[in-house]
Amino acid sequence: MKIPIRIQPLVDDGLIDDVVRRLKSGKEADVYTVLCGGEIRCAKVYKEATQRSFKQAVQYQEGRKVRNSRSARAMQKGSKFGRKQQEETWQTAEVDALFRLANAGVRVPQPYICLDGVLLMELITDGEGLVAPRLSDVTFTEEEALVGHDTMIRNIVRMLCAGIVHGDLSEFNVLLDAQGPVIIDLPQAVDASANNHAESMFERDVNNMTDFYGQFAPELLKTRYAKEIWALYEEGKLTPESVLSGHFVEDTHAADVDSLLDEITAAEDEYYDRQRALKERE
Helix, strand or coil, X not given: CCCCCCCHHHHHCCCCCEEEEEEEECCCEEEEEEEECCEXXXXXXXXXXXXXXXXXXXXXXXXXXXXCHHHHHHHHHCCHHHHHHHHHHHHHHHHHHHHHHHXXXXXXXXXXXXXXXXXXXXXXXXXXXXXXXXHHHCCCCHHHHHHHHHHHHHHHHHHHHCCEECCCCCHHHEEEECCEEEECCCCCCEECCCCCCHHHHHHHHHHHHHHXXXXXXHHHHHCCHHHHHHHHHHCCCCCCCCCCCCCCCCCCCCCCHHHHHHHHHHHHHHHHHHHHHHHHXX
């Protein structure tokens, strides 16, 4: 096929030999299968901000680190340079997340390079060497659903232990290869400790997975893994090996505000009494 304009620089640099076909067109990028030496890989071409249909970008970018103060100031002012830096930050976020997650043992595509808004990475295939299907296109037995859900939960836990929340996880951005689910599409990934929306995004991610697998194994719909995992994370007790039950009981004990105010008042009275006593001694 004709080589897309955005991919041409990678062809000129010898990183890509040829473009086989367009694999999909999404809300944030177009994905192509490409030839690199003797391997077939995929090239993700990010759309410009004006063309993306992905909403609430600001919410996802909260807490992201910017490499230098000039870029940070420009991004805050919304200048032309700042908008360019904003785009680069959005695009490189996926590369950074992929490397961090791969190192943490999370099943994600292997990234190779991101150049001029094009991410070159591993092509995920099924047992027959064909492009792996999305989770949404696969049906499961109850037993398969339980195993698949457990695998996803373990991957999500590893992600959180690495400090990352996917932020848009669902059956539409998980592929299924011969070894199981592979998580994709991470440009909106957020820093679990620096983003004020991380907890709600995390809960939505986990619940999306539970709702999907729950179609085939209804018992999963009664679980509360999101609350359980996040509580362990906040307590600093979450590890990739944490034993999970899927159960969580929230503390509904109401705070005794009156008693707390009485204690504060008593402490203040005691403080002022000491101050008066010291002045009298003087």
